[in-house]
Amino acid sequence: MTAVSLTGVSKIFNPGRPDEVAALSGIDLTIPAGQFVSLIGPSGCGKSTLLRLIADLTPASAGTVEVAGKPAARARLDQEYGIAFQQAGLFEWRTVQRNVELPLELRGASRAERRARATEMLALVGLADFAGHYPAQLSGGMQQRVAIARALAVHPPLLLMDEPFGALDEMTRERLQSELLAICAQTGTSTVFVTHSISEAVFLSDRVVVMSPRPGRITATIDVELGTRDDAARQSPAYFAAITAVRRALRGPGPVPDIVEAEGAAAVAAPSPRTSGPASSATAAP
Amino acid sequence: MNLLRRVAPPVLLGIAALVAWELVVSLGRIAPFILPAPSAIWHELVVQRRNVGEAGVASGLNALVGLAWGTVAGVLAAMAASRFRVLSEVSVPLAAVLNALPIIALAPILNNMFESTSSVPRRLVAGIIVFFPVFINTLRGLREVDPTHRELMTSYAAGGWTFTRLVRLPGALPFVFTGLRQASSLAVIAAVVAEYFGGLQDGLGARITSAAAFTAYPRAWAFVVGACLLGLFFYLATLLLERIAMPWKTRLIS
Numbered sequence: 001m002t003a004v005s006l007t008g009v010s011k012i013f014n015p016g017r018p019d020e021v022a023a024l025s026g027i028d029l030t031i032p033a034g035q036f037v038s039l040i041g042p043s044g045c046g047k048s049t050l051l052r053l054i055a056d057l058t059p060a061s062a063g064t065v066e067v068a069g070k071p072a073a074r075a076r077l078d079q080e081y082g083i084a085f086q087q088a089g090l091f092e093w094r095t096v097q098r099n100v101e102l103p104l105e106l107r108g109a110s111r112a113e114r115r116a117r118a119t120e121m122l123a124l125v126g127l128a129d130f131a132g133h134y135p136a137q138l139s140g141g142m143q144q145r146v147a148i149a150r151a152l153a154v155h156p157p158l159l160l161m162d163e164p165f166g167a168l169d170e171m172t173r174e175r176l177q178s179e180l181l182a183i184c185a186q187t188g189t190s191t192v193f194v195t196h197s198i199s200e201a202v203f204l205s206d207r208v209v210v211m212s213p214r215p216g217r218i219t220a221t222i223d224v225e226l227g228t229r230d231d232a233a234r235q236s237p238a239y240f241a242a243i244t245a246v247r248r249a250l251r252g253p254g255p256v257p258d259i260v261e262a263e264g265a266a267a268v269a270a271p272s273p274r275t276s277g278p279a280s281s282a283t284a285a286p
Numbered sequence: 287m288n289l290l291r292r293v294a295p296p297v298l299l300g301i302a303a304l305v306a307w308e309l310v311v312s313l314g315r316i317a318p319f320i321l322p323a324p325s326a327i328w329h330e331l332v333v334q335r336r337n338v339g340e341a342g343v344a345s346g347l348n349a350l351v352g353l354a355w356g357t358v359a360g361v362l363a364a365m366a367a368s369r370f371r372v373l374s375e376v377s378v379p380l381a382a383v384l385n386a387l388p389i390i391a392l393a394p395i396l397n398n399m400f401e402s403t404s405s406v407p408r409r410l411v412a413g414i415i416v417f418f419p420v421f422i423n424t425l426r427g428l429r430e431v432d433p434t435h436r437e438l439m440t441s442y443a444a445g446g447w448t449f450t451r452l453v454r455l456p457g458a459l460p461f462v463f464t465g466l467r468q469a470s471s472l473a474v475i476a477a478v479v480a481e482y483f484g485g486l487q488d489g490l491g492a493r494i495t496s497a498a499a500f501t502a503y504p505r506a507w508a509f510v511v512g513a514c515l516l517g518l519f520f521y522l523a524t525l526l527l528e529r530i531a532m533p534w535k536t537r538l539i540s
């Protein structure tokens with residue numbers, strides 16, 4: 001069962017105009033159900049665009065995007081995913097409880113069901129006591145937790161997150177990372193997580209997808225096996241090995257770029273000792 | 287304590303200004319037809335309190351009706367203009383022209399269009415004056431949608447009307463009230479001044495002109511004070527309504 005499947009996807013903004021931008025090119029990516037995948041790359045590499053293609057917030061110029069085995073547009077209409085952004089994007093005129101209820105409301109869930117589900121989700125993110133507050137009364141980290149609760153409210157099989165912790169301080173960020181992992185494990189949700197933090201990508205993910213800009217493409221895919229993800233995992237050799245691998249992949253292939261460039265997304269499938277070699281060796285035992 | 291510190295300075299300043307006014311008039315021997323003393327105006331206000339009250343209610347009702355229809359029309363027009371691009375391109379300049387027009391100058395024409403016992407002309411003038419600030423502010427509010435909110439609602443597959451009802455209208459509410467705050471005082475001014483140009487003479491404006499015509503200047507001033515209080519009442523009522531309508535803002539202040 002695959003959660004997300006992209007084949008030959010490209011995205012061109014303003015096609016045929018002078019300000020034409022090739023945002024993504026030749027993207028092939030398959031995410032099995034239950035996996036946590038991070039998209040990482042420098043600014044402008046199209047990682048957010050890729051997320052928006054999966055979410056059907058913007059259409060692909062070429063290729064196919066499938067979510068839960070259906071075309072992305074169908075999946076969006078069926079609310080097959082929940083989404084969270086860098087800005088919490090809470091509706092300031094609704095209480096925390098009613099913010100979480102919103103996606104359920106739009107699905108036509110009954111009042112009792114909405115209330116029960118929102119209470120459950122707020123408990124999950126540890127904000128049960130704040131149900132009656134307005135968003136502006138909460139700290140940034142708490143707002144972001146409400147946004148995550150809202151994204152999970154419809155029990156989506158897929159969670160899409162665009163730098164959700166980007167605006168938070170390091171302490172809050174680490175705590176929310178652990179909470180997010182616990183929630184994903186508990187609910188069995190597949191996750192696509194956009195970030196530009198190497199450590200965040202490695203700590204959270206089963207797989208880190210490294211992208212490069214102009215045009216945005218996948219240059220490496222690095223599997224991470226950390227076992228239990230706790231504070232000890234942040235100290236483990238496997239963690240540091242994976243960080244090194246991601247960093248190398250981000251720096252680019254160095255003097256011999258041809259192989260990775262040519263093979264694009266398939267770079268990991270056929271690792272070369274000189275380019276993506278270190279990447280695949282990062283698949284270390286816990 | 288805090289309230290005292292906030293309220294005390296303007297109250298003290300007001301009292302000082304009144305005392306200074308009284309002294310200037312009595313010591314400077316200024317003729318009452320140029321500027322009557324506050325004590326004389328106060329005396330007239332007490333004597334005429336029933337007349338001021340009745341005229342105030344008549345003008346207040348006109349202003350309220352004008353405020354109500356002008357606001358409803360302004361919000362509806364803004365919703366239509368924000369929904370259809372063509373409409374907004376046409377309506378914004380049109381509204382600007384409407385606003386540039388000295389609307390009070392319409393009063394004599396409107397007065398002649400209806401019979402002399404009709405309250406409609408004054409209410410029309412008040413409404414037209416209210417329309418513009420409400421329309422422009424609401425339109426701005428409806429257009430300023432947080433991009434994150436837009437994407438979220440798309441991800442929920444929410445339709446146009448759902449989006450308007452759940453996101454754009456509540457998001458525009460602070461802007462509506464900005465317009466309404468300006469409009470509430472304007473509505474009173476329009477309702478009072480429209481009477482200067484004929485029509486039914488039962489409001490504050492008519493009383494001011496007739497008192498001035500009889501050279502009863504303190505009495506004219508007493509009605510001016512009445513108009514001032516009416517405008518203040520409308521403004522404060524709008525502020526109160528704003529607090530009730532947007533509890534998420536009030537909660538922050540308290």
